[in-house]
Amino acid sequence: MLKEYIEKGGQRLRLGYTTGSCAAAAAKAAVLMLFTGQEVRHVRLMTPRGIELILDIEEIRMQKRTGESGSLFSCEDIEGSCKNGKTVNKPPFYSAVSCGVRKDSGDDPDITNGALICATAALSDRPGIRIDGGEGVGRVTKPGLDQPVGSAAINSTPRRMIEMAVREAMEAAGACGEYGLEVTISVPRGRELAAQTFNPKLGIRGGISILGTSGIVEPMSDQALLDTIRTEISVRHSEGMTILAAAPGNYGKNFFLEKYDFSIETAVTASNFIYDTVQMASEAGFTRMLFVGHIGKLVKVAGGIKNTHSQYGDHRMEILGRIAEETAGSRKAVPLTLKQELSDCVSTDEAIRILKKYSLDKQVLQEMTNRIQSVMEGWTKGKMRVEVIVFSNVFGELGKTAKAEAWISELRYETGRRGGRPAGGEPGSWKQGWEI
Numbered sequence: 001m002l003k004e005y006i007e008k009g010g011q012r013l014r015l016g017y018t019t020g021s022c023a024a025a026a027a028k029a030a031v032l033m034l035f036t037g038q039e040v041r042h043v044r045l046m047t048p049r050g051i052e053l054i055l056d057i058e059e060i061r062m063q064k065r066t067g068e069s070g071s072l073f074s075c076e077d078i079e080g081s082c083k084n085g086k087t088v089n090k091p092p093f094y095s096a097v098s099c100g101v102r103k104d105s106g107d108d109p110d111i112t113n114g115a116l117i118c119a120t121a122a123l124s125d126r127p128g129i130r131i132d133g134g135e136g137v138g139r140v141t142k143p144g145l146d147q148p149v150g151s152a153a154i155n156s157t158p159r160r161m162i163e164m165a166v167r168e169a170m171e172a173a174g175a176c177g178e179y180g181l182e183v184t185i186s187v188p189r190g191r192e193l194a195a196q197t198f199n200p201k202l203g204i205r206g207g208i209s210i211l212g213t214s215g216i217v218e219p220m221s222d223q224a225l226l227d228t229i230r231t232e233i234s235v236r237h238s239e240g241m242t243i244l245a246a247a248p249g250n251y252g253k254n255f256f257l258e259k260y261d262f263s264i265e266t267a268v269t270a271s272n273f274i275y276d277t278v279q280m281a282s283e284a285g286f287t288r289m290l291f292v293g294h295i296g297k298l299v300k301v302a303g304g305i306k307n308t309h310s311q312y313g314d315h316r317m318e319i320l321g322r323i324a325e326e327t328a329g330s331r332k333a334v335p336l337t338l339k340q341e342l343s344d345c346v347s348t349d350e351a352i353r354i355l356k357k358y359s360l361d362k363q364v365l366q367e368m369t370n371r372i373q374s375v376m377e378g379w380t381k382g383k384m385r386v387e388v389i390v391f392s393n394v395f396g397e398l399g400k401t402a403k404a405e406a407w408i409s410e411l412r413y414e415t416g417r418r419g420g421r422p423a424g425g426e427p428g429s430w431k432q433g434w435e436i
Contacts, residue, residue: 002104004051006218013219016106017053018212020158021045022117023101023185025055028165030097030121031181033062035173037094045165047215048157055101059116063096065123096122108219111196112208116188121166124180129166131159131183136190137210142203144238145231153199153209154185161215185210198228201265202235222273229277232268233284239266241414243288243407244281246270248308252292255391260408264292266415272297275306275379282380290407291376292389295348295365295398299390302371306379317343320351323371324364349394361398365390369399 004015029040039060045053098120105113120134133139133152140147146155154162166183187193190207194200199209218224236244245267247253257263270277274297281289291298296316297308303319305312321339328338335341338358345351355361369390376386387404391397 002051002053002106004216014106015051015219016104016108016110016113016217017047017055018158018215018217019103019112019115019117019187019208019210020155020161020212021047021053021101021215022055022103023119023154023158023210024161024165024215025053026057026099026101026117026119027121027162027183027185028169029057029099029101030119030183031166031169032173033060033097033099034094034121034123035170035175035179040099045161045215048161049214049216051216053215057099058102059098059100059118061098062094063122065095096120105217106219108217110217111193115190115193115208117210118186118188119162120184120186122182122184124182127180129163129181129183131162131185133207133210134184134186136187136193136207137185138190138194138199138204138207140203141205142235142239144235145202145204152185153204153207155209155211155213157213157215158210161212198232202231225271226273226276226280229268229270229273230280230284233277233280233286236266236268237284237286241266242286243290243411243414244268244286245290245292245411246277246281247292248272248274248294248297251294251393252391255294255393255397256292256389259391259397262408262412264411264415266411267292272307272309274298274301274308274376278376278379278384278386282384287384288407289376289384289386290389290404290411291372291386292391295352295368295390295392298372298388299348299368301375302368304375316348317345317351320348320364320368323368324355324360327364327367328358328360349392352392352395352398365398369401373401 002015002017005012006015025043025045028045029043032040040057042054042056045055047053098118100116100118103112103115103117124130131154133154138153140149140151140153143149147153162183166181187208194208197208233244245264247267248270253264253267268277278289299316299319300308302323303315305315321342324342325339341354342351345354352361355364369388372390373386373388377384387401387407389397389400389404
């Protein structure tokens with residue numbers, strides 16, 4: 001178990017390690033056993049983050065060079081004892097060795113926590129080290145991802161980590177440069193786990209991805225979330241989408257389905273990173289975005305707030321009160337206490353009821369929606385047009401900008417053109433383990 005911690009939000013949280021680190025460590029152990037004949041029960045691995053890991057090795061399987069083709073033997077089946085680090089003299093080394101490392105996500109809510117990440121190292125007649133994915137590792141089927149279409153979903157940093165670990169093992173075994181190797185990464189429960197990640201949505205089929213840029217899982221990592229948003233945006237752009245649909249979460253997608261009978265499966269999940277999502281979309285080359293969100297989050301954007309997480313403050317009623325005050329003007333029917341009444345509200349739905357009481361809801365909420373649009377477009381300095389739809393789970397649609405419905409029609413066409421589902425069906429609930 002990794003005993004490294006960070007302080008976040010007043011909590012002491014334990015770090016974990018990525019699927020990429022697991023794959024590299026398993027590959028290192030497999031190659032060491034391949035060339036030395038010694039059982040390896042743990043290995044050291046230096047991560048790009050600069051944290052050294054000591055990881056336990058499980059599920060060791062060895063194949064004799066003279067054994068039957070494709071038959072794998074457990075460690076105990078090999079001629080000559082390989083327990084307790086004793087050298088196997090017959091044969092001097094094997095044609096293939098497989099082993100695994102179990103993923104530990106620390107205090108991060110990661111769907112891959114506890115998954116066994118395996119590596120098989122096999123001798124090859126071709127020189128060099130080739131890395132591929134086996135059972136439970138996804139295959140890339142759409143452009144715009146870290147790896148090209150057709151490749152195993154083993155990202156660039158894990159590939160470099162695996163190759164470096166393999167070379168270290170070969171050098172330690174005195175076999176550096178003398179042999180060709182094929183290293184295959186597999187995840188026994190990968191297909192099952194992948195159904196609970198973003199992979200099907202991103203076009204990665206058949207398993208999970210081997211991820212990580214630092215080798216370490218940092219609990220509740222903002223950077224990991226941002227990397228996922230950027231990847232989603234890149235995929236949509238590569239697919240030829242001209243309008244990027246985005247929403248903070250599944251509430252927006254569910255509302256879209258119920259209101260417009262349209263399942264926007266291509267929508268990017270922005271979470272609380274509204275500003276970053278808008279910026280990344282513009283940088284990716286999008287010139288149009290349709291943003292659908294709950295008033296509880298988007299009212300903050302009307303006030304210029306870039307990240308809607310509560311840790312950056314609430315301000316919902318303050319912003320709504322200011323808009324109401326400026327919109328109502330000198331109307332006699334509006335009491336001077338309106339701003340205070342809104343300030344006393346504990347939810348945006350309660351605030352909407354106050355606005356309805358004074359027949360201000362349509363006027364104020366449309367002005368709020370227009371300001372959200374203005375703020376988002378201002379973030380891109382006019383490089384991207386943004387249309388906005390704001391809703392409440394209680395009151396339904398609250399406001400939409402001028403061209404929002406026209407863009408919905410375009411999205412229907414684009415979604416149908418790319419073979420998606422233009423209407424009906426559940427948007428789905430996606431869970432992802434964040435690795436950095």
